[in-house]
Amino acid sequence: MNQENFIRRYFIVGERRFSNYWWATIIFIGSFGFLFTGISSYISTSTSSLPVDSNVQNIIEFPFLTSILQNFQSNGNINFFPQGLLMCFYGSLGFLLSIYWWCLIFWNVGGGFNEFNKKESFIRIFRWGYPGKNRKIDLYYTLKDVESIRVEIQQGLDSQRTIFLKLKGNREIPITGIGQPLTLQEIEKQASELANFLQVSLEGL
DSSP states (O other): GGGGEEEEEEEEEOOOOOOHHHHHHHHHHHHHHEEEHHHHHHHHHHHHSSSHHHHHHTTTTSSHHHHHHHHHHTTTSSSSIIIIIIHHHHHHHHHHHHHHHHHHHHTTOEEEEEETTTTTTTEEEEEEESSSTSSSEEEEEEEEEEEEEEEEEEETTTEEEEEOOOOEEEEEESSSSSSSSOHHHHHHHHHHHHHHHOEEEEEEE
């Protein structure tokens, strides 16, 4: 018998999903636009009443600086208070949210794998967590502690499809990822394969 007959490993994507990359990028670009517009309205309001001397006139001959000043002028019709101030506020919130989201992607929070090893009679559940003492969540269980595989399906707007590892002592360990639920067919297939592999009963289907 080859190794596949003794070991099964299921990888969990975690935060490094395409949808997270997409939304983190969109929020970053949008928040930068809000911040730029808000700051431009403040600079335009602050400098509109100042006289322009000959040195500044010489500086704006550079195309790059001219384009920046033109952007400030284009936002001159937006008052810093309250429109510009609100745009700076929401832009700052969006920027912080996008940075936090990119950190989650970099850390791959929730990612990992489930390993079922019949050769050495253990189950290993590994997940990446937040930086700190719980950065690595590495759990081991023996195969003899497994009583059954249970599937929980909740339909609705916040639909959830979860596979639980039911252990002795009424303990249940979720072994599916969060944030991007599997389809009903994928859940049924994975749960059936796992129950057959571990030779335990399947509940919930």
